[in-house]
Amino acid sequence: MPATPLVQLENLTRDFVLGQETVRVLKGIDLKVYHGDFIAIMGSSGSGKSTLLHILGCLDRPTAGTYILDGQTVEGLSDRRLSRIRNSYIGFVFQEFNLLPEATVYENVMLPFVYANLDRITCRSRVVHAIENVGLGNRLKHRPAALSGGERQRVAIARALAISPRLILADEPTGNLDSANSRDILTLFEQLHAKGATIVLVTHDDEVARSADMTVCMHDGRLDISS
Numbered sequence: 103m104p105a106t107p108l109v110q111l112e113n114l115t116r117d118f119v120l121g122q123e124t125v126r127v128l129k130g131i132d133l134k135v136y137h138g139d140f141i142a143i144m145g146s147s148g149s150g151k152s153t154l155l156h157i158l159g160c161l162d163r164p165t166a167g168t169y170i171l172d173g174q175t176v177e178g179l180s181d182r183r184l185s186r187i188r189n190s191y192i193g194f195v196f197q198e199f200n201l202l203p204e205a206t207v208y209e210n211v212m213l214p215f216v217y218a219n220l221d222r223i224t225c226r227s228r229v230v231h232a233i234e235n236v237g238l239g240n241r242l243k244h245r246p247a248a249l250s251g252g253e254r255q256r257v258a259i260a261r262a263l264a265i266s267p268r269l270i271l272a273d274e275p276t277g278n279l280d281s282a283n284s285r286d287i288l289t290l291f292e293q294l295h296a297k298g299a300t301i302v303l304v305t306h307d308d309e310v311a312r313s314a315d316m317t318v319c320m321h322d323g324r325l326d327i328s329s
């Protein structure tokens with residue numbers, strides 16, 4: 103029996119209305135992501151990569167078309183149900199890290215657990231474990247300003263992973279990092295992939311894309327599956 107995809111998009115579109123004008127940014131996307139896949143999305147600036155990733159991450163909804171996530175059709179779900187899915191299924195890593203500046207490393211990684219139905223001791227051990235996994239076990243009480251860019255991105259990855267998401271989405275996670283830090287972050291994604299994680303990552307960097315099993319290219323709102 104063929105495997106069921108974790109993510110299935112069919113003829114997905116996203117329009118933005120600007121004044122009198124409607125701009126079609128996603129123009130009919132078809133994509134299947136299976137458990138354990140590592141897919142890189144490349145493509146020029148403005149081609150619609152982040153728009154697509156936000157929809158995959160249930161941070162935004164498509165205008166038309168179908169999005170099936172782990173067997174559930176996303177379109178019909180209420181906002182409440184959608185945010186519950188987002189918080190329990192999806193780990194999102196952004197280019198700008200998006201950490202809370204006043205919160206410590208530990209508190210930042212604890213954030214997604216606000217929605218989890220877990221006791222304090224379990225939460226604490228999952229948070230500490232996630233931080234240790236990205237090599238920052240000795241930085242629990244630091245605030246983001248006291249960390250390097252690479253360390254901040256590792257905190258963001260720990261936060262995305264602490265809830266054990268079924269899908270990891272990363273939008274240019276190395277875009278603000280120098281090459282040594284980019285390599286470290288890439289190694290983290292490669293290790294996650296080796297452990298069976300499902301990853302969709304947007305990048306402009308050929309080296310980052312080479313770590314993936316498959317690269318898809320976005321051109322003006324359409325996806326070309328190139329390798």
Ligand SMILES: Nc1ncnc2c1ncn2[C@@H]1O[C@H](COP(=O)(O)OP(=O)(O)OP(=O)(O)O)[C@@H](O)[C@H]1O
Nearest residue numbers: 118119120127145146147148149150151152153154
């Ligand atoms: N909220 C919005 N309202 C109107 N237009 C938008 C909105 N979000 C994105 N767009 C438009 O959609 C297009 C695609 O944007 P998107 O951010 O997805 O591109 P991208 O491929 O991620 O580019 P980059 O590589 O620069 O990050 C752009 O032309 C942008 O102006």
Ligand SMILES: [Mg+2]
Nearest residue numbers: 151152153273
């Ligand atoms: Mg983008």
